[in-house]
Amino acid sequence: MTVRGSEHDFIVIGAGSSGCVVANRLSAVGAGTVLLLEAGGTANSLLHKIPLAATKLWFNPKTSWSLWTDPEPGLDGRRLPVPRGKGLGGSSAINGTVYNRGSPSDYDQWSDLGLDGWDYASLLPYFRRIEDHWRGADAHHGSGGEAPVSPLRTPSRLTPYVLDAVRQMGWPVTDDLMGECPEGIGLSDLHVDRRGRRSSAYDAFIAPITSRDALEIQTGALVHRVLIEDGRAVGVEYSRDGARWIARARREVILSGGAIASPEILLRSGIGPTEELTSLGIATVHDLPGVGRNLTDQPGASFEVACKQPFTSTHDLRIDRFARAMVQWAAGRGGIGAGPPMVAVGSVRTRPECRTPDLRVTVTGATMASKVWWPGFGPPPPHRFMVSFAVAHPKSRGSITLASADPSTPPRIVYNVLTADADIVQIRRGYRSLRELIAKPALADIAGDIVRPATEPADERELDQYLRSVAGTTSHPMGSCKMGVGADAVVDGECRVRGLAGLRVVDASVFPTQISGNPHATAMMLGAKVCDMILGRPPLQAAA
Numbered sequence: 001m002t003v004r005g006s007e008h009d010f011i012v013i014g015a016g017s018s019g020c021v022v023a024n025r026l027s028a029v030g031a032g033t034v035l036l037l038e039a040g041g042t043a044n045s046l047l048h049k050i051p052l053a054a055t056k057l058w059f060n061p062k063t064s065w066s067l068w069t070d071p072e073p074g075l076d077g078r079r080l081p082v083p084r085g086k087g088l089g090g091s092s093a094i095n096g097t098v099y100n101r102g103s104p105s106d107y108d109q110w111s112d113l114g115l116d117g118w119d120y121a122s123l124l125p126y127f128r129r130i131e132d133h134w135r136g137a138d139a140h141h142g143s144g145g146e147a148p149v150s151p152l153r154t155p156s157r158l159t160p161y162v163l164d165a166v167r168q169m170g171w172p173v174t175d176d177l178m179g180e181c182p183e184g185i186g187l188s189d190l191h192v193d194r195r196g197r198r199s200s201a202y203d204a205f206i207a208p209i210t211s212r213d214a215l216e217i218q219t220g221a222l223v224h225r226v227l228i229e230d231g232r233a234v235g236v237e238y239s240r241d242g243a244r245w246i247a248r249a250r251r252e253v254i255l256s257g258g259a260i261a262s263p264e265i266l267l268r269s270g271i272g273p274t275e276e277l278t279s280l281g282i283a284t285v286h287d288l289p290g291v292g293r294n295l296t297d298q299p300g301a302s303f304e305v306a307c308k309q310p311f312t313s314t315h316d317l318r319i320d321r322f323a324r325a326m327v328q329w330a331a332g333r334g335g336i337g338a339g340p341p342m343v344a345v346g347s348v349r350t351r352p353e354c355r356t357p358d359l360r361v362t363v364t365g366a367t368m369a370s371k372v373w374w375p376g377f378g379p380p381p382p383h384r385f386m387v388s389f390a391v392a393h394p395k396s397r398g399s400i401t402l403a404s405a406d407p408s409t410p411p412r413i414v415y416n417v418l419t420a421d422a423d424i425v426q427i428r429r430g431y432r433s434l435r436e437l438i439a440k441p442a443l444a445d446i447a448g449d450i451v452r453p454a455t456e457p458a459d460e461r462e463l464d465q466y467l468r469s470v471a472g473t474t475s476h477p478m479g480s481c482k483m484g485v486g487a488d489a490v491v492d493g494e495c496r497v498r499g500l501a502g503l504r505v506v507d508a509s510v511f512p513t514q515i516s517g518n519p520h521a522t523a524m525m526l527g528a529k530v531c532d533m534i535l536g537r538p539p540l541q542a543a544a
């Protein structure tokens, strides 16, 4: 096979939420030349643009890596799907477009782990700088940044009822999950442009700068490994168009392959636990036991409720209404196409002693079975809505390991969902709290029978059986190349791989613990912050 070569100041692996921001900042005037390598394609189909269509992208191997976990021991051996975006924009090109940051206390916990400069007050200026928020600039929001943040323009008719029930639970209702009171339940903003199109990290950070001479983008470039010489990353080996390529980096290699692929690429490069590498016949370049460990995703489950009013997606998805909505979306005037079928989202503390929100809540005016329907062809689908809940800060930890040294073989993933006792206790608490919410007077004229589970679990054993039979994750994997100061940390507080020079990991794999919100904004913020470190700039002034 032919080997071809090129040389650049920086090589960025993966054009996802973090990688696009990194490639943008490092290719700015005077910074250096950048090669951005992305294994997937352009990810610019119509389905990518329509926020409502996101679910159609999750299990298509052209748009998603479509991975699966190994049998999950806490789920009676059931395997879980692991959708990850494949193509320019990465997971931000297929995600639910929900845009928020979680609770400030999530980040203060990072700082408490010894990570100076990762508290919320220090990160807020970076969150603000990347945003062009519909509310304009103020102490909590940014304006003029690359990422358009828009409101949900067509809220569900269920929303006011659910928010009243939230109040009756004694939980906070917020009209701004990134404002003065970011905790509680409300409507999240979206990473969608003002015309209602998805704005992936690629759309926001790379599409406007493709003419920069300093930036070269290659799609269809599957990175095999990072090349290390004398303890320093000097380049990468990848395949593209049937050829083998070597690209050399004069300054740094930045690995932004995401929480599944970044540890996978490190392991293939000989960076990881020696014993594991040896068993696969990979020579250890640098013994780093934490690579691929500490993997965490939020265990979640849901139940479905019959809706007494015609307020769910069943109303909107009748073919004539749906067709009108698509015309409305195409004209850039919002409508249901411009957002997910969100009724209410957020995170709450179910117990006063919690330091940070412990339960994620998502109410959706649709179920996974919702689809466009034609009147006259059988009865209309029933009106149902879905109540989902997830453990905000799970204790279970999983791992990414290699199944083979061959880069075309998918890695082995196991989340160990619900293996920690604390997580099963918390998910039960989530179920019970939300059953209580549905029974509140505010929903008396809305919520009918619970249709899934078909019968109410009679006791704790049956409830556990139900939860273990339906539980999945929120598709927010992180932590597999943990940032920290302990022996299990893979990168330091500047995202440098510990013990090596010229190599950083910059993506959700470095988040040391879960955040209680949705991680795409955090992944972009991370890219912006670490680039200041790479370029030797002083950090932005922390918020007061």
Ligand SMILES: Cc1cc2nc3c(=O)[nH]c(=O)nc-3n(C[C@H](O)[C@H](O)[C@H](O)COP(=O)(O)OP(=O)(O)OC[C@H]3O[C@@H](n4cnc5c(N)ncnc54)[C@H](O)[C@@H]3O)c2cc1C
Pocket: 013, 014, 015, 016, 017, 018, 019, 037, 038, 039, 040, 058, 083, 084, 085, 086, 087, 088, 089, 090, 091, 092, 094, 095, 096, 097, 098, 099, 100, 221, 222, 223, 224, 256, 257, 258, 259, 261, 265, 475, 476, 477, 506, 507, 508, 509, 518, 519, 520, 521, 523
């Ligand atoms: C189905 C789904 C729904 C979600 N919904 C939301 C939501 O509504 N809101 C939210 O905030 N978050 C959501 N998320 C999570 C969020 O999108 C991710 O946490 C975030 O995008 C992760 O960013 P990243 O930079 O770490 O990785 P990614 O964005 O996944 O980027 C990694 C990139 O690396 C590329 N890559 C991987 N391996 C290689 C290789 N060997 N060579 C070259 N390139 C490679 C990938 O193709 C990809 O483009 C969702 C995620 C999924 C999967």
